[in-house]
Amino acid sequence: SATGKERWQVSFHRATHFWNDSEDPWILLDALRFSPDGRYIIGRGHIGVLVLVTSPGFDEVLFDAASGKVMLPPASALPNFRDATYSLDGGYAIVRSVDQHAVLVRTTDWHPLGALQPFDKANPPWLVTTNARHVLTALDTTLNIHDPHTLAVRHVLKSAPNTRVTTWVSSPDGNSVLLGHLDGKIERVDCASGRVEMVAPSPI
Numbered sequence: 001s002a003t004g005k006e007r008w009q010v011s012f013h014r015a016t017h018f019w020n021d022s023e024d025p026w027i028l029l030d031a032l033r034f035s036p037d038g039r040y041i042i043g044r045g046h047i048g049v050l051v052l053v054t055s056p057g058f059d060e061v062l063f064d065a066a067s068g069k070v071m072l073p074p075a076s077a078l079p080n081f082r083d084a085t086y087s088l089d090g091g092y093a094i095v096r097s098v099d100q101h102a103v104l105v106r107t108t109d110w111h112p113l114g115a116l117q118p119f120d121k122a123n124p125p126w127l128v129t130t131n132a133r134h135v136l137t138a139l140d141t142t143l144n145i146h147d148p149h150t151l152a153v154r155h156v157l158k159s160a161p162n163t164r165v166t167t168w169v170s171s172p173d174g175n176s177v178l179l180g181h182l183d184g185k186i187e188r189v190d191c192a193s194g195r196v197e198m199v200a201p202s203p204i
Contacts, residue, residue, distance in 0.1 A: 008068030015061045015070050016045050016083040027061070034065065036172070040090030041065050045083070057125020057138070059083045062090055062107060073110040078103075085126040088170045092132035092148075104132055104148050114149040130174030134191035138165050143179070145191050155194030 029043040045059030062071040080097040096102045101116040124139040135146040145155040167180035179187045186200035
């Protein structure tokens with residue numbers, strides 16, 4: 001707060017458990033970000049293994065910024081909840097189950113906006129653009145743009161092994177994403193058309 005006084009403390013024990021599925025997992029957060037309206041805080045779970053993945057992509061925790069409450073889907077909505085990926089504004093999430101099914105939900109009431117769909121057992125990172133206009137997954141050198149409600153693949157983008165996507169971010173309007181590549185290249189992708197535009201053409 002403006003006075004520097006502590007507003008709340010909260011435990012997020014067992015709030016997510018993708019990378020640590022032990023009986024008593026410790027959850028570490030690598031980063032925190034506020035939603036643009038300041039309503040939510042989104043924490044990114046620590047990846048406890050040495051892998052090169054697109055980040056952020058999974059194992060996120062959603063907090064109510066005013067109360068500190070950990071926002072989790074009720075068991076009635078997703079009884080086998082494993083982890084989630086939240087949109088930039090915190091209003092939507094792709095939630096995943098332990099049996100590797102996923103669905104887009106609205107976080108205000110955890111209402112599903114589609115049916116549970118199976119996903120690749122390789123566990124790709126996910127991105128939900130602002131207002132859940134689009135959903136993306138990235139695995140190795142392949143980036144998929146999905147219909148947010150059915151999770152059907154609309155567009156497939158391929159990269160060379162030395163130019164794979166290592167970071168991504170949604171535009172404020174949710175219609176496009178910026179991709180950061182392993183070689184330093186930055187691209188803008190129009191999610192509706194799949195069209196790719198070079199932003200930083202000089203690899204490092």
